[in-house]
Amino acid sequence: MSNATDEQIGQACAGQLFSAFSKGRLALDNSAQPLEIKHEIRQPLGWRTRGSATLKSGDDPKNGIVLQKGGIKIVEPMDAAEQNAYIVQKFLNRGPDDMLEYTVGINLKDMIHKGADFVSKAVAKRLSMEFDWKRLPTDASDASVVLFEETRTHLSFSTTPHPDVHSFQRMRDAWEKFDSKPRRNLKTMIDLHRFLNFVDTRKHPGQDALRYLAREDGDIKRLRRDLCRAFTHSAAGFDLVRSRSKYQYKGFAAVLTASSIPCSQNDVDNGRRNPFTPHQTIPTERVLAALDELKAKYFPELEIADLLSNANEIDEVVKSILKAA
DSSP states (O other): OOOOOHHHHHHHTTSHHHHHHHHHHHHHHSOOOOOOOOOOOSEEEEEETTEEEEEEOOSOTTTSOOOEETTOOOOSOOOHHHHHHHHHHHHHHOOTTOEEEEEEEOOHHHHHHHTOOOOEEEEEEEOOOSOOOSSEEEEEEEEEEEETTEEEEEEEEEEEOOSSHHHHHHHHHHHHHHTSSSOOOOOSHHHHHHHHHHHHHHTOOSTTGGGGOOTTTHHHHHHHHHHHHHHHTTOTTHHHHHHHOOOOHHHHHHHHHHTTOOOOHHHHHHGGGSOOOSSOBOOOHHHHHHHHHHHHHTOTTOOHHHHBOSSOOSOHHHHHHHHHO
C-alpha cells in the first residue's frame, strides 16, 4: 500500500527495477506492465505484515476496500464489506487472551506423511493482531476515528526503519517477553510507554537485574529500592539529609509517594537489609523526572549521580521512541 502521487509512481516506473520486472512480466504472459492499481481507499488500518483492513473506503464499490486478514479465518459467509467490518471490530475490541476457533481440512502434507484421509479438524489459536516490530514507531498518539457512527480511539503511529538488524532483534525479543504472563495488547499510549519502559529496564546490567524485569513499572520499583537503601544507609547525600532533618521511615515513604514513587514504611525498612550499591538506578524519563522532583522539593542534598547507572543501558533507538511518544 502506498500514498504515492501519480507523479511519484511515474518516476518509480522509469527506473531499472521497474524495467527488470517489465522484462520478466513480458516473458511470462506477453504483457510488459508489472504494476497495476488494485484498490483505492481513503484510510487503511494496518497491524502487521499482511494484516490490513479499511477504515474509510474508496468511491468504487469494486475496489474501494483493502482487506488482508493476516491468517484470520472467517467462518460465516460474508461479502467484502461485511468481512472488513468484522475484522476492524476484531482489531478495535481485541483482548490479550482472545482466541479464534474454526474448522479446516487437513493439508496435503499431513495426508501424505501420516497416511490420513481428508478430514476436518478443529483449530484454536490466539488472535494475533499486534504490531510486529519490523519497523520502529514514531509520532505516536491516541488517535480517534469515526467508525460505524461511533468514535473510537486507538494507539496510532508512523514508522521508520530499524538502524540495523540487531535493533529489530532486540525489540522483537523484548516484545515476546513482555507479551507473556500476562498477555498484552498495544492499544493506547499508556500501553506503548509501559512496553518501552520494560525495554529500558531489560537493558540494565547486574546480577540481580532479572528481579526487576517487571512488566509494570519496573524502573520505578528499582528506583524505590535504591532510594530506600540509600536513605537507610545514609548514602547518595542522605547523610546530609538525615543530619539536618528528622525524617522517619514513615515520613520518607510519604515523600516518595508524593513524588510518583509509590512507597510504604515496609519498603523503607526493607532497605536496611541490603547495602546501597551506587549506579544501579535505570535512568528512564519518568525516573529522572521523579528524582528531579525529589531534589527540588524535598532533598536538595540528594546526589542523583550516585544513583544513576554509568552504563549506557538506554539504547538510542528506545530513547528516540520515548521522546516521540
